Amino acid sequence: MELLFFYLVAMVAVLSGFSVVMCKNPVNSGISLVMTFFCLAIFYVMLYAPFMAAVQVLVYAGAIMVLILFVIMLLNLGPEMMKKFRHGVIGGAIVSAIVMLQVMMFVNRGTVAGVQGDITKQRVLEEGHMQIMGLKLFTEFMLPFQITGILLLIAIVGALVLAKKDV
Structure with a gap:
């Protein structure tokens, strides 16, 4: 039953x-992207990662997609602009098909690496997802976390400078 549900969600995600x-x-197109994000959240739940599913729904399907839809509506692209980019869809479909075939070939012919980490299913059940993620984030990955915050701050300041009208 679980496999059937996986295939159903996978089919909806691909479509x-x-x-x-x-x-x-x-x-x-943006609403279809929201549906894809929800399917990814369902995959996270099936992998016993409820926190990641909640983050997927709240951050990506919620906040990011609202911003993307606002930008789409503010741009107000007319039909003449949409016709201009139509030729790229065929090329993108061809490239996507080639990449998909390569990925399928690698998955079918590849072997599992067998790499084992220190986080096992037993440890996750004992300590919980959040404690392990928080411990890793604020110990081993503290520097990348801070650098990401600084880069986001620079991006916000840059967007404000570009959006500011000449005084």
Whole structure:
């Protein structure tokens, strides 16, 4: 039953991902992307990672997609602009098909690396996802975490400088 549910969600994820690329209306494309994000959240739940599923829904399907939809609506692309970029869809479909075939070939012919980490299923059940993630984030990955925050701050300041009108 679980395998059937996985295949159903995978089919919806692939179809909604295909719809993101093929929709003529950018708003419909954005809504299809939200559906893809929800399918990814379901995959996280199936992998026993409920925190990651919640973050997927709140951050990506919620906040990021609201921003993307606002930008799409503010740009107000007309039909003449949409016709201009139509030729890129065929090339993108061909490249995507080639990459998909390569990935399928690598997955079918590859072997599992067998790399084992220090985080086992037993440890996750004892300590919990959040404690392990927080410990790793604020000990081993503290410097990348801080650098990411600084880069986001620089991006916000840069966007404000570019958006500011000449005084």
